[in-house]
Amino acid sequence: MSEPAVLEQLKKASCAEEFFALLGVEYDPKVVNVARLHILRRMGQYLFSEDLAELDDAVVTERCKDFLERAYQDFLKSTPIDERLFKVHKDAVKPAAPPSLVQLNVLK
Numbered sequence: 001m002s003e004p005a006v007l008e009q010l011k012k013a014s015c016a017e018e019f020f021a022l023l024g025v026e027y028d029p030k031v032v033n034v035a036r037l038h039i040l041r042r043m044g045q046y047l048f049s050e051d052l053a054e055l056d057d058a059v060v061t062e063r064c065k066d067f068l069e070r071a072y073q074d075f076l077k078s079t080p081i082d083e084r085l086f087k088v089h090k091d092a093v094k095p096a097a098p099p100s101l102v103q104l105n106v107l108k
Helices: 005-012 016-023 029-048 057-077 087-092
Strands: none
Touching (some): 005 057, 016 057, 029 057
16 A cells, blocks of 8 residues: 555655644644654654554644644643653653762872
């Protein structure tokens, strides 16, 4: 079975705004400017959590629209740092390693 047309179109999209336009999802450019990669990554997480292989184009398009809307809403309620989708954000909040203890008799 061939890939649904909407997925082929999304693969060719070159920016987040094209995803929103292709799927007919309204958005605030200020939100997208701050969290574009995070929104698309979250959409990808939602997308890959479901098997869309046997669904027709209309259903896949509607599911993709739902995923993008959910991902966008996630970042209206939260921040990229709070969501920690990327390694840099995950590492930024790792607890610091406890300081190494040096025995006083070793110091001179």
